[in-house]
Amino acid sequence: MTIALITGASRGLGRNTAVHLARKGTDIILTYNSNRFEADQAVAEIEALGRKAVAIQLDVGKSAGFADFTAEVGKLLNRVWGRDTFDYLVNNAGIGGHAPFAETTEEQFDTLMNIHLKGTFFLTQKLLPLIKDGGRIVNISTGLTRFAYPGASAYAAMKGGVEVLTRYMAKELGPRGISVNTIAPGAIETDFGGGRVRDNEEINRHIAEMTALGRVGLPDDIGGAISNLLAPDSNWINAQRIEVSGGQAI
Numbered sequence: 001m002t003i004a005l006i007t008g009a010s011r012g013l014g015r016n017t018a019v020h021l022a023r024k025g026t027d028i029i030l031t032y033n034s035n036r037f038e039a040d041q042a043v044a045e046i047e048a049l050g051r052k053a054v055a056i057q058l059d060v061g062k063s064a065g066f067a068d069f070t071a072e073v074g075k076l077l078n079r080v081w082g083r084d085t086f087d088y089l090v091n092n093a094g095i096g097g098h099a100p101f102a103e104t105t106e107e108q109f110d111t112l113m114n115i116h117l118k119g120t121f122f123l124t125q126k127l128l129p130l131i132k133d134g135g136r137i138v139n140i141s142t143g144l145t146r147f148a149y150p151g152a153s154a155y156a157a158m159k160g161g162v163e164v165l166t167r168y169m170a171k172e173l174g175p176r177g178i179s180v181n182t183i184a185p186g187a188i189e190t191d192f193g194g195g196r197v198r199d200n201e202e203i204n205r206h207i208a209e210m211t212a213l214g215r216v217g218l219p220d221d222i223g224g225a226i227s228n229l230l231a232p233d234s235n236w237i238n239a240q241r242i243e244v245s246g247g248q249a250i
Contacts, residue, residue, distance in 0.1 A: 003086040004230070005029040005073065005127070007060055008093025010039040012190045013140070016223030017090060018042060022051040024227055029073065029086065031058040031093065054080060060093045060119035061111065066126040074130055085132040088230050091120045091139045091162075097155040109154045116158035121165060134177040136230050139166050141241065143186040147249040159184075163241050170239035179238040183226055186245025188217040212247025221246070 004021050008014040009030035015038075018028045028046050032039035032055055039055035046053035054076055058069050077083050097112050099105075120139055131137070141163050144156040162182065169180040187207045189198040197203055197216055208215050225244045228234060 001081075002026045002088065003029065003077070003081060003083070004088035004090060005031075005086050006090040006092055007031045007058065007123070008033070009090075010035055010042050010055065013185065013188065013219055013222045014090070014092040015042045015045075016219040017092065017226045018046055018053070018223075019049070020220075020223040020227035021088075021230065022046045022049045022053070024231070025051070026088070026230075027052040027081070029053075029076065030055050031060075033057070033059050033093070052080060058093075060123060061115040063114070063118060063122045066123050069123075070126045070130065073127070077130065085130055085135075087132050087135045089124065089127060089131060089135070089137045090226060091124065091137070093119070094140065098151045099154070100151055101153040104154050112154050112158050116155070117161045117165070120162055124169065128173075131178060136235075137169060137173075137178060137180040138226055138229060139163075139169075139180070139182050141166075141182045141184040143184050143243055143245045143248055145184060145241075146243065166241070167239050174238070179235065181229060181237060181239065182241045183222065183229065184241055184243040184245070185222050186211070186217050186243065186248040188219060188222060190219055207248065210249055211245070212250060215246065217244070217246055 004026050006014050006018050009018045010032035018030055022028060030042055043053040043055050056072060077086060094116050097108060099108060139162050141159040144152045145160045145163055166180050166182045173180060187197045204216050222244055
């Protein structure tokens with residue numbers, strides 16, 4: 001039996017990943033920021049698949065709360081599973097950000113940095129004692145670190161930092177047998193970023209036309225890729241950036 005902790009898994013790609021992992025026999029600890037109702041729905045969906053699931057509130061943009069969160073996870077592992085470690089960490093939680101470079105404010109920049117880069121760095125650091133030796137970490141990046149669209153400079157810069165951080169994590173956690181990889185989604189039909197890709201027909205068509213497989217991505221494309229990366233047969237993949245975009249902008 002394996003346990004995955006997935007941040008931001010009450011909806012979107014995080015929830016989809018949780019469901020894919022549950023189908024393969026993994027129990028889930030999921031975090032949510034503010035919507036307890038959606039988190040409870042996600043827990044119910046996972047439990048309907050015969051797996052255990054628990055939701056914990058966490059704002060990944062506020063590192064001051066990470067120590068208390070880690071302590072709560074430790075108690076939860078002992079109480080629900082009779083264990084003191086979990087197997088997989090998926091740093092998924094995040095927000096979109098769309099503003100031209102010349103108009104991006106320092107407040108917007110700091111918000112994106114705190115959530116995507118600082119949050120990933122220090123939350124993982126705090127959780128290290130609870131991650132099983134031989135475990136796995138997956139950090140979520142974006143295709144926007146490879147191809148550039150106006151309006152995504154700050155967001156993509158943070159994700160570029162996550163990709164570099166991933167390689168350093170893999171190097172320094174290797175002695176514990178912990179592998180660390182990045183999944184970089186292309187454009188996906190979700191409510192992320194206000195649902196721009198999903199709801200704007202012109203944007204959706206434009207991206208589909210520049211994608212080798214001829215469509216925009218769906219949540220199952222990403223959740224399936226992450227669950228496959230965490231499968232036992234993939235344990236020799238390490239320190240990699242794996243883009244899951246259907247061949248966007250190639």
